[in-house]
Amino acid sequence: xxxxxxxxxxxxxxxxxxxxxxxxxxxxxxxxxxxxxxxxxxxxxxxxxxxxxxxxxxxxxxxxxxxxxxxxxxxxxxxxxxxxxxxxxxxxxxx
Numbered sequence: 001x002x003x004x005x006x007x008x009x010x011x012x013x014x015x016x017x018x019x020x021x022x023x024x025x026x027x028x029x030x031x032x033x034x035x036x037x038x039x040x041x042x043x044x045x046x047x048x049x050x051x052x053x054x055x056x057x058x059x060x061x062x063x064x065x066x067x068x069x070x071x072x073x074x075x076x077x078x079x080x081x082x083x084x085x086x087x088x089x090x091x092x093x094x095x
Contacts, residue, residue, distance in 0.1 A: 019048050019049060020047060021045045021046070021047050021052075022045060022046050022047070023044075023045050024043035024044060024045050024046045024051070025042075025043060026042070026043050026069065026070075027040060027041070027042055027043075027069075028040075028041050028042075028043060028053065028067050028068060028069045029067070029068045029069075030053070030055070030059070030065040030066070030067050030068075031065060031066040031067075031068065032059075032065055033063070033064065038068070039055055039056065039057055039059070039065075040055075040056065041053040041054060041055045041067075041090075042054045043069075044089065049093060049094050049095070050076070050079070050091060050092055050093045050094055051067065051076065051091075051092045051094070052089060052090070052091050052092075053067075053089065053090055053092065054087055054088065054089050055081075055088050055089070055090055056088065057088065058081050058083075058088055059078045059090045060078060060081070061078050061079060061080055061081060062077065062078065063077070063078050064076070064078075065077075065078060065092065067092065074094050075094070076092035076093060077092065077093045077095075078090055078091070078092060079091040079092065079093045
């Protein structure tokens with residue numbers, strides 16, 4: 001059972017999100033500064049200013065990555081990265 005305190009914290013985090021999230025599918029490549037090969041990632045969801053991706057390696061919050069997908073590419077900043085159910089997910093912000 002989830003305590004009221006934990007539930008309240010979760011609700012506050014959800015309410016901070018000002019943009020609607022949309023489920024997304026597909027593979028992308030993330031290019032990190034100074035890295036030779038790209039990090040392959042799976043899209044989980046998108047918003048007007050960001051993406052949530054599943055990756056095979058941890059990304060560093062604050063670092064910039066170039067995300068390439070079949071129809072273009074964008075530069076994004078890693079906002080958070082966490083392991084969930086033995087999978088690594090990261091939130092990317094696109095200004």
